[in-house]
Amino acid sequence: MNDTFNIRVRDTLQKMTPYSPGKPIWELQNELGLSNIIKLASNENPLGPSPKALEAVASSLSDIHRYPDASTTRLRQALATGLEMIPEQFIISNGGDELITLVAxxxxxxxxxxxxxxxxxxxxxxxxxLMGATIVPVALDESFRFDIDAIVGAVTARxxxxxxxxPNNPTGTYLSKDVLHHLLDVLPKHVVILLDAAYSQFATASDYTNGLEFVRAGYPVIVLQTFSKIYGLAGLRVGYGVASETIIQQMIKVKEPFNVNALAQVAxxxxxxDAEHVRLTLEANTKGKLQLYQAFQEMGLSFVESMGNFVLVEIGAEAKHIYEALMTRGIIVRFGGIWNLPCHLRISVGYREENSTFIQAMADILTHDN
Ligand SMILES: Cc1ncc(COP(=O)(O)O)c(C=O)c1O
Structure with a gap:
């Protein structure tokens, strides 16, 4: 910190760097002077928000002088009814991100x-x-699958x-129900599992699990969900956790009272x-993924089959250059370097025209710039 003062920050901050988000559309618009920017970088819903959510927000605007419901009663009730659980098993958060902090x-x-x-x-x-805990990283295997033996082997008394x-961000790979079940059975009793199922609604594999069955069965699992992806509400910030009533009772103690704003709750x-919006989103995602897979095959690029709304593609040593070249054409994707994957790009599935523009630009850069 500044030498003039004798103030100090917590030691743990030395290990922390601010989150690096996907470049916002407005920023690239300003930089390039382009009006048409395509953002395939943050796994958002290319169809936009649920129209029903928009109506609900519009009709609640005149109430925003009131504090929101600190207990998010209606939303928890709606979730509980839909999932045949009880409202006391849910905690609503300011996006899935906050849920992770609350767990920590x-x-x-x-x-x-x-x-x-x-x-x-x-x-x-x-x-x-943030909490001064120690990270123990366990690498995915060479096909980006979970290495359960390595995870179990990394467990200690601490x-x-x-x-x-x-599905895992950024690889799109997933943990099968049997494998998760096995893991839960062999773990010592002092370990809690955070199962981040932010992309669960996109997963089509028959052996996929969103983890709720294990919450119902009484395992110490907290399932993370978000309204940012399939429901298209990333800008409103709302996510939630599902776990046993006992776990949720403890988590509520660290939650700020009004962590979820009133418009986010109604939306x-x-x-x-809005089952129709979900259906259309899934349809667009399935078609968009196939469109990307086919294009990558034609370009001779290998990719990981994804259970999410994004695809990790292997470009090789030119990945950063291609990421930057796409950016100059107004197309924002994610460079794999942020995950220590400097030969990869992660492409969020857009709607058809966006994917086509991206594919054409990629093909063009690969042919002319290399
Ligand atoms: C795997 C995963 N979990 C959680 C989140 C958090 O989403 P949000 O805070 O928008 O709900 C994201 C967002 O990209 C994500 O990719």
Whole structure:
């Protein structure tokens, strides 16, 4: 810190860097002076928000001088009804991101160990560092599958939490029901599992599980869900956790009272009942993924079959150059370097025209720039 003052920040901050988000559309618009930017970088819903959510927000605007419901009663009730659970098994958060922090604040003491798979979503490390806990990374195997033996082998008496992301961001690979079941059965009793199922609604594999069955069966599992992906409400910030009533009772103690704003609450509740928007989103995602797969095959690029709304493609040593060249054409994707995958790009599935523009630009760059 500034030498003039004798103030100091917590030691753990030395291990932390601010989150690096996908470049916002407005920023690239300003930089390039282009009006038409295509953003395939943050796994958002290319169809936009649920129309029912938009209506609910519009009709609630005149109430925003009131504090939101601190207990998010209606949303928890709607979720509980839909999933045949009880409202006391849900905690609503300011996006899935906040849920990760709440889990960290509930369970982690300095020096505790948190097992995270690598590469995966970076916020688990943020939560662990925030609490002064130690990250124990376990690499995915060479096909980006979960290495369960390595995860079990990494568990010690200090392991408090294991974060598993399925479908995994950025690889799109997943953890099968049998494998998760086996893991839960062999883990020692002092370990909590955070199963991040942010992309669960996109998963089509018959042996996929969103983990709720294990919550119902009484395992110490917290399932993370978000309204940012399939429901298209990333800008409103609303996610939730599902676990046993006992776990949720503890997590509520670290939650700020008004963590989920009033518009997010009504929008999420309405989006839950918008089956048509979900159906159209899934349809567009399935078609868009096939469009990307086919294009990558034609370009001779290998990719990982994805259970999410994004595809990880292997480009080779030119990946960064291609990422930058796409950017100059107004197309934002994610460079794999942020996950230590410098030969890869992660492409969020857009709608058809967006995917086509991206594919044409890729093909063009590959032919002319190399
Ligand atoms: C795997 C995963 N979990 C959680 C989140 C958090 O989403 P949000 O905070 O928008 O709900 C994301 C967002 O990209 C994600 O990829």
């Amino acid at each position: 604040e509930t369970f982690l003491e300095p020096g505790d160990e948190v097992i995270v798979c690598s590469p995966s979503f970076s916020e688990y490390e943020f939560g662990a560092h 392991t408090r939490l294991i974060c598993l992301c399925s 999420a509740t309405a989006a839950l009942h």
